[in-house]
Amino acid sequence: MSMLDIKKLKLIICGLLILSVLSIACAEAGAGSKAVPAGVGAIEEKILGNPVVVSSIASSGMDAGYYYPEFEKISVDPAYQYLELKPGDSKNFTVTVGNKDNKTIVLNPRLLIIPYTENFINESWISISPSAKDLKPGEKEEFEVEVNIPENADLGNYAVLIAFAENVPEGDVAGYYPNFPGTMQLNLQVWVPPTVQILTPYVNDLVEAGETYTYEVKLRNTGSKDIAISPELTEGGNVIYYDSISPYGGVTYAFGNDAISVEAPEKVKAGQTAIVKLTLKVPADSKGSYTGSLDLNIDDPGIREYEGKVSLNFRILPVPEEPYETTFKAGTNGTISIEVSAYQYGYGLYTAGENRDLTPSFEMNLKDPSGKEVIPALMSTKQSGSINIINNAYPQPYLPYVSARIAGGMETYNQGSYQGGITTFVETYTVPGAAGDWTLSILPKNTENFEYSITVGAAEE
Known part of the structure; x- marks a missing residue:
């Protein structure tokens, strides 16, 4: 790189130097108490010693080849490899490296540490043959x-760069660039099969203020040893309710974790299914929503911390005291048809005891142009649903993340590999028409939403 290019880069480097150091500190903090390799620990020193190749340049959005064009003359196939291995496992794969230059290139493959990785790999785990090649x-x-x-x-997860060119910058530089030329990225997932299956991935319900509900979270132990659990509700999981009375959207919470009690066995016995019971006592003055999670604290090395949680979502059923009113104009004396619909999404799942009737319904009233009350006739009801055909070995996109290994054998609340989504309810009413202004009132029940449509038919001759 010329001196002119270096001068142009100094301003960028100075502005981004602090960001680089902070990023490194975050990477070290994420590693917990694990030892950080010397190459990573010396990042700051290398940055200060050679500002031209500082990894902060990556923050400028420029491609790595702009600063290191010499390495683009080396092709590496594949440029990325992902492996899932258990402790004690081994795996071989082939990487093809090509010389696109007009001169001989010295290849000395070696490992470069990537700053952003859950765990730092031990170089003794990987061997490369041949060790050098012209x-x-x-x-x-x-x-x-x-x-x-x-x-x-x-x-856990491990990531490392394999550099084939002789002068590829250290990992603290190259690691900041995606697909740094002359290298390939190797990602490892070291895992063991989980023993416990979480058969209840989430609890989602529409509840009423002042009522009590119970829910069952089922866990299945497929192994030969008992597995300890210690379920507890996580803190800070409340969804905000915005009070429309306040001009600034005053904030309150539906309820706290103290409204939910947890009963659970100390262990999930080998080959058996255990039940964690949740009891929700909704405070009488609750409004809005609650969202949190039940951390099962499963003593199973195959389940990572974030995978052993059950999502909880409760919405307080709004109960309006007054009906919704609207007016419409009928241009003819034809029959008036009114269609009103509402939809629900997966409420009442995993509720213990008898199923509750959460079917939406509507109390309909009309006033004709003379002001006389008219009761419309219910002509038909319709219920439609959306069904997902699933493979139980894989998590569904609309669920909170559940590891595919945990979800194996997950029971759905419908039959087999069918899982329900949105259910829509439609009621259709008719009333003899009359030209003029009408008033429609709708009082909904068991729903948070509804839609309506009004059709005025042609006048009969």
Whole structure:
């Protein structure tokens, strides 16, 4: 890089230097108490010592090849490899490296630490053959990469760059660029099969103020040993309710975690299904929503912390005291047809005891142009639903994230591999018409929403 280019970069580098150091600190903090490799620990020193190749340049949005064009003369296929391995497993794969330059390139494959990774990989886990190669113009070489996971490896995600060119910058620089030329990224997921299956991925219900509800969260132990659990409600899971009376949207909460009690066994016995019972006592003055999670604290190494949680969502059923009113004009004496509809999405799941009737209904009233009350006749009702055909081995996109390994064998609340989504309810009313202004009132029940349509027919001759 010329001195002129260096001068142009100094302003960018100075402005982004602090961001780089803070990013590194965050990466180290995310590693917890684990030791940070020397290459990562020395990032700050390298940045200060060589500002031209500082990784903060990546924050400018420029492609790595703009600053390191010499490495674009090396092709690496594949540029990315993802492996899922258990402790004690091994895996081999081949990487093909090509020379697109007009001169010989010296290849010395080595590992470069990536700053943003859950765990830092031990270099002894990976061996590359051949260990060096002089590649002539137009030539290609196949490198065999062998990955060996020790029996005592920590579970989790690992990421590392494999650099094939001799002078690729250290990982604290190259690691900030996606697909840095002359390298390939290797991501490892070290895992063990979970023993406990969470058969209740979430609880979602429409509840009434002042009422009490119970729910069952089912856990199945597919292993040969008892697994300890210690369920507890997580804090800070409340959804805000905005009070329309306040000009600034005054904030209150539907209720706190103290409205929910948890009963659970200490263990899920081998080969058996256990039930965690939730009892919700909705305060009489509750409004709005509650969202939180039940952290099951399952002592199963195959379940990561964020996977062992059950999402909780409760909405307080709004009960309007006065009906909704609207006016419309009939241009003829034809029959008036009124259609009103509402939809619900998966309420009442995993409720213990008898199922509650949450079917929406509507109390309809009309006033004709003379002001006389007219009761419309209910002509038909209609119920329609959306059904997802699922593979139980995989989580569904509308559910909170559930590991595919946990979801294996997950019971759906419908039959087999069918899972219900939105259900729509429609009622149709008619009344003899008359030209003029009409008033329609609708008092809904068991719903948070509704839609209506009014059709005035042609006058009969």
